[in-house]
Amino acid sequence: MKLIVVLAWRNLWRNRRRSLLSMSSVVFAVLIALSTRSMQLGFYARTIHNVVSFYTGYLQVHAHGYMDRQELDNSFADPDSVAALAERVPHVTLAAPRLESFALLSSDSTTDGARIVGVDPVREDRLTGLRGKLVSGRYLAPGDAGILLGSELARHLQVAPGDTLVALGAGYHAATAAGRFVVAGTLTFPIPELNTSTAWVSLPAAQAFYAAPGRATSLAVMLDDERALPGATAALRARLGRGYDVETWKTIMPEMVQYIQLDNAGGVLMLLLVYVVIGFGILGTVLTMTLERTREFGVLIAVGMKRRVLGGVVLLESVLLALQGALLGMLLAVPLLLALAAHPIVLTGQAAEALRGYGFEPILPFSLQGSIFLSQTTAVLAIALVAAAVPLVRIRRLDPVTAMRRGV
Amino acid sequence: MSRLAAAGLLLALFSSAAASAAPAPDATEIVRRADQHLRGSTGYAEYTMKLVRPGWSRELTLKSWSKGTREALILIESPARDRGMSFLKLGNEVWSWIPSVERVVKIPPSMMTQAWMGSDFTNDDLVKESSLVNDYTQTLVGDTAIAGRACWKIRMIPRPEAAVVWGKVLIWITKQDDLEMRLEYFDEDGALVNVLEMTEIRMMGGRLLPTVLTMSPRDEPGNHTVLTYRDARFDQPIADSFFSEQNMKRVR
Numbered sequence: 001m002k003l004i005v006v007l008a009w010r011n012l013w014r015n016r017r018r019s020l021l022s023m024s025s026v027v028f029a030v031l032i033a034l035s036t037r038s039m040q041l042g043f044y045a046r047t048i049h050n051v052v053s054f055y056t057g058y059l060q061v062h063a064h065g066y067m068d069r070q071e072l073d074n075s076f077a078d079p080d081s082v083a084a085l086a087e088r089v090p091h092v093t094l095a096a097p098r099l100e101s102f103a104l105l106s107s108d109s110t111t112d113g114a115r116i117v118g119v120d121p122v123r124e125d126r127l128t129g130l131r132g133k134l135v136s137g138r139y140l141a142p143g144d145a146g147i148l149l150g151s152e153l154a155r156h157l158q159v160a161p162g163d164t165l166v167a168l169g170a171g172y173h174a175a176t177a178a179g180r181f182v183v184a185g186t187l188t189f190p191i192p193e194l195n196t197s198t199a200w201v202s203l204p205a206a207q208a209f210y211a212a213p214g215r216a217t218s219l220a221v222m223l224d225d226e227r228a229l230p231g232a233t234a235a236l237r238a239r240l241g242r243g244y245d246v247e248t249w250k251t252i253m254p255e256m257v258q259y260i261q262l263d264n265a266g267g268v269l270m271l272l273l274v275y276v277v278i279g280f281g282i283l284g285t286v287l288t289m290t291l292e293r294t295r296e297f298g299v300l301i302a303v304g305m306k307r308r309v310l311g312g313v314v315l316l317e318s319v320l321l322a323l324q325g326a327l328l329g330m331l332l333a334v335p336l337l338l339a340l341a342a343h344p345i346v347l348t349g350q351a352a353e354a355l356r357g358y359g360f361e362p363i364l365p366f367s368l369q370g371s372i373f374l375s376q377t378t379a380v381l382a383i384a385l386v387a388a389a390v391p392l393v394r395i396r397r398l399d400p401v402t403a404m405r406r407g408v
Numbered sequence: 409m410s411r412l413a414a415a416g417l418l419l420a421l422f423s424s425a426a427a428s429a430a431p432a433p434d435a436t437e438i439v440r441r442a443d444q445h446l447r448g449s450t451g452y453a454e455y456t457m458k459l460v461r462p463g464w465s466r467e468l469t470l471k472s473w474s475k476g477t478r479e480a481l482i483l484i485e486s487p488a489r490d491r492g493m494s495f496l497k498l499g500n501e502v503w504s505w506i507p508s509v510e511r512v513v514k515i516p517p518s519m520m521t522q523a524w525m526g527s528d529f530t531n532d533d534l535v536k537e538s539s540l541v542n543d544y545t546q547t548l549v550g551d552t553a554i555a556g557r558a559c560w561k562i563r564m565i566p567r568p569e570a571a572v573v574w575g576k577v578l579i580w581i582t583k584q585d586d587l588e589m590r591l592e593y594f595d596e597d598g599a600l601v602n603v604l605e606m607t608e609i610r611m612m613g614g615r616l617l618p619t620v621l622t623m624s625p626r627d628e629p630g631n632h633t634v635l636t637y638r639d640a641r642f643d644q645p646i647a648d649s650f651f652s653e654q655n656m657k658r659v660r
Contacts, residue, residue, distance in 0.1 A: 073461075106513065113518075166509045174459055174466050174526020176490045178506045211489065 004309060008316035018292065019321060022285045026325025026384055027332065029278035033376040034333045035340070036274050040267040041367035042341070044260055045226045050360045051256055052249045053128055054191055057096070057220030058229055060252060061086060061236065062245045066217065072101050072172045072210055076244065079203075079216035083123075086221055089235045091228035096123035097216040099206045103169025103177055105199060107157040114153055114199045116167060118206020118216075127222055130187065130200065137161030137185025144202040146184030150195040154186040161185055167209060175211035190358045227369065275383060282387045286318070290391040297395055298403025311392050318388030325384070326377045333373070340366040435546035435562045439579065442586040443541050450475045450646045454639040459527050462630035468525065479651040483659055484525075494656040502531060505656045512653055528602070528623040528633040543570035544577065554589045555607065557582045574601075585616055600626050613640035 012019045052058050063076040076082065079097035086095035099118035104111055121140040125131040131139045135151055138161070147165060149157070159165060163183045171177035181201060189195050207213050223232055229248055236246045250257045300310055344363040347355065352362035451474045458467045468487065474480040480497040484490045492507040502515045520532045544564035551560050559580040566572040575596035580589045587609060593602040602625050606618030617640065624632040649655065 104513070104516075104519075106511065111513075111516065166506075166511050166513075168504075168506065168509075168511075168513060170523070170526055173461075173464050174523075175487075176493065176506070176525070178508045180509050 004312045004316060007313045008320060011313065011317055012320060018289060022282075022289060022321050023325040023328070025281050025285045026322050026380060027329040029282065029380045029383070030326050030329025030377055031333050031336070033271070033274055033278065033380055034329070034372060035337065035366070036271055037372045037376050038337050038340075038366045038368070039364060040264070040271070041369055041372060042344075042365040044264065045367055046360075046363075046365045047260070048226050048249070048256070050358070051253070052222075054189070054359075055128060055194070055220075056249050056252050057127060058223045058226065058249055059221040059233060059236065060247045061095075061219040061221065061240065062217065062247065064243055064245050067245060067247060067251075070217070072099075072170075072212055072215075072217065075099065075172065075212055075215040075217045077215055079214075079219060082216075082219055082240070082244070085239055086219060086236060089232055089239065091223045091225055091232050092221055092236075093224050094123060094126055094222040096120055096127045096220045096222075097203060098124075098218050098220060099203060099210060099212060099216045100218070101169065101177075101210060103167050103209075105153070105157060106166045106168065107159045107163065109158050110156065112153060112156050112197075114149075114197050116147075116169070116199045116201060116206065116209070118201050118203040118210075120203050124200070127220055133187040133189055134185050135188045137183065140184060140200065140202050142202060143204050144184065145182065145205055146201070147181035147205075148185050148187055148200040149183060150198050151186045151188045152192075152195040153197060153199065154183065156196070159183050169210075171210040172212035172215065177210050179205075179209040181205070275379060278380060279383045279387065282384050283390065286387045286390050290394050293391075294394070294398070294403050297398055298400040301395075301398060302400040302404060307395055307398075311395050314391045314395065315388055318385065318391075322381050322384035322388075326381050329380070330373060330377055337366050337368060341368050433548050433560065435548040435560070436541070438548070438560050438581055438586070439544075439546050439562060439564070440541045442581045442588055445586045449643050452641045452644065452646075453637055455635055455637045457525070457527060458634045458636070459525075460630075460632050460634065466526070473646060473650065475646050475648075475651065479648070481651055481656060481659060490525075494659060496651060496653065496656045498651060503653065503656070505653075507657075512656070528625050528631060540564060540577070540579070543567055543572050549578075551583070552580070554580055554582075555609075557584070557587070557589065557609075559583065559589055587616065587618060589618070602626065608636075612637060613642050615640070615642060 048058075061076075061082060063074050066074040079099075083095040083097055086092055097120060100115055102113060103116050105114045105116075119130075119140075121130075121142055121144065125139070130148075134148075137148075138146075140146060140148060147167075149159070154160070157165065161183050165181050165183060167177070167179050167181060169177040187194075187200075201209070203216070207215060221232070221236070223229060233246055233248055237244075240246065297310065301307060344365045346352075347362040347364060355362040451472075453472050454470070455472075456467055456469050458465060466487075468490065469485045470482055471485060472480065472482045478497075478499050480495075482495040482497075484493040492505075494505045496503045496505070502520075504513050504515060505511075506513065515531050521530050523529070524531050524533065544566055547563045547565075549561050549563045551558060553559065559582050562579050562581065564577040564579060566574060566576075573595075574593050575598060576594040578590075578592040578594075580591075581587065582589060587606070589606050591604040592600055593604075595601050602623060605622045605624070606620070607622070608620040609616060609618045611617070612619055617637065619637040621635040622632055623634075650659075
């Protein structure tokens with residue numbers, strides 16, 4: 001056994017150039033597989049982050065039963081305490097309370113239905129970048145009496161900042177909701193629904209309007225990492241207890257989950273293609289190596305070396321090469337991916353325009369998720385070991401005389 | 409549901425209850441008579457509306473004036489937050505005056521099927537003229553007693569051309585005094601949707617009236633709305649100008 005190891009090790013360094021060439025094919029294979037998957041996962045994480053930043057947040061806290069009946073009567077009291085509690089959960093960066101319902105908005109000329117959302121202006125801006133969507137007028141101050149309108153809604157109502165709107169609707173516990181709001185500003189979003197039928201007021205103004213003092217219908221929660229979602233959900237559920245429901249973006253936006261699943265299927269297919277290319281690359285170097293050494297194998301068998309021992313030596317060579325290659329590949333991938341994660345590839349042209357249109361930064365982000373190092377390196381190692389079967393088959397079938405004479 | 413407009417919110421009146429001794433059991437005639445008894449020249453009422461929901465309830469006090477079937481005005485007196493709000497019905501249209509924003513708003517067609525003031529009555533219930541006579545085909549299906557009063561039970565199926573949301577309405581009318589005691593509203597699949605029950609029959613404003621009306625939607629077991637009349641007056645002259653946008657802002 002020791003002999004096999006010694007022989008294999010010596011064989012590797014006997015033809016240094018050949019070994020390095022074989023190893024480099026594994027190194028590049030690992031690099032390519034790792035960076036491909038890292039880019040895919042990075043893109044999904046980024047997309048999820050972008051989408052939850054439009055409105056929903058990664059998580060939402062509601063009073064129990066709110067998702068089935070989205071009414072003010074299913075609101076909860078003391079949102080500040082609930083937000084403070086949520087913000088103590090690890091990975092939670094922000095919890096923004098909202099009080100929202102539908103009401104009629106009337107200008108002097110016309111009336112339109114809208115979702116009027118009461119928000120904490122500072123937190124809402126940190127969550128959705130609301131202030132950055134402003135196209136005219138000013139943003140809300142905490143406790144503001146003004147109203148922000150989606151640009152299409154403002155256009156339909158024929159109002160501009162400074163004009164007064166009357167809002168009418170049903171409040172908490174069947175109270176009448178009636179109020180006057182001065183238009184503070186208008187906002188433009190890439191999502192039609194926010195443009196055409198949504199209005200924002202400060203939380204206290206919404207509470208007064210809906211006759212729901214000190215209440216909120218939802219708490220949108222942001223995380224620093226999408227992967228913390230299951231843990232944060234469980235922690236929130238445990239801390240809040242039965243009176244509350246905690247929903248993830250996956251249940252709030254099931255269509256988004258489907259989109260990502262669909263896209264990921266394409267991504268996995270692409271990854272399989274990468275594996276095929278990698279596999280043939282490694283197979284090529286192994287075949288060359290086997291052909292080169294056919295004469296050597298013939299001599300060894302002719303002088304009495306057992307085929308099994310020879311096979312073991314060659315297999316061990318492959319394993320050592322693949323392991324070293326994989327290790328080296330990982331070592332090279334870490335700084336590469338770290339650099340790409342810190343300085344994502346900036347897109348240009350039409351792709352960039354399309355992403356900007358949705359309010360996304362036109363970049364290709366990379367994921368540093370630890371599990372992909374393990375999974376991709378394992379996959380490449382498996383491919384390399386399958387390729388190692390080639391010399392084994394040759395050794396088994398080898399006729400030493402022909403091999404020595406003609407090298408086949 | 410249209411009956412509610414008359415019987416419930418707008419307070420209909422009952423005609424002089426000259427003992428209807430003729431027991432001719434013609435269903436259409438019974439319904440027409442009960443209906444006519446709700447149509448005075450004018451009506452005025454003070455009442456409370458209590459919404460009962462699981463875990464909470466809300467009570468409003470209101471006044472209403474009506475003239476014939478086409479004109480009505482409702483004023484909310486309490487709670488304080490809604491005090492001074494008024495609703496004006498002219499024909500098929502309803503306007504609302506909201507003093508806190510000093511604005512008269514016409515209730516858009518899309519909101520007519522929504523709850524009126526959060527109750528189990530809809531905006532539509534305010535508007536619809538009594539159509540139990542004209543929009544339905546009445547058939548006498550039996551007689552039973554409700555609260556010790558002998559009643560005709562009449563099945564009403566909407567006429568094909570009528571704009572009615574119900575598939576069937578059952579109504580119980582007392583054999584004496586032509587009082588409506590109970591209505592059951594069924595959807596087009598034959599499922600019971602709403603039940604309106606009239607109780608506490610006594611003299612008010614010189615007439616025998618059911619003074620408590622309870623509307624119970626069947627799909628929400630914990631919910632119901634109770635109208636309780638405190639006062640009623642009939643046949644007092646009201647000028648047409650009373651039912652106007654100007655007056656809905658200043659009526660007290």
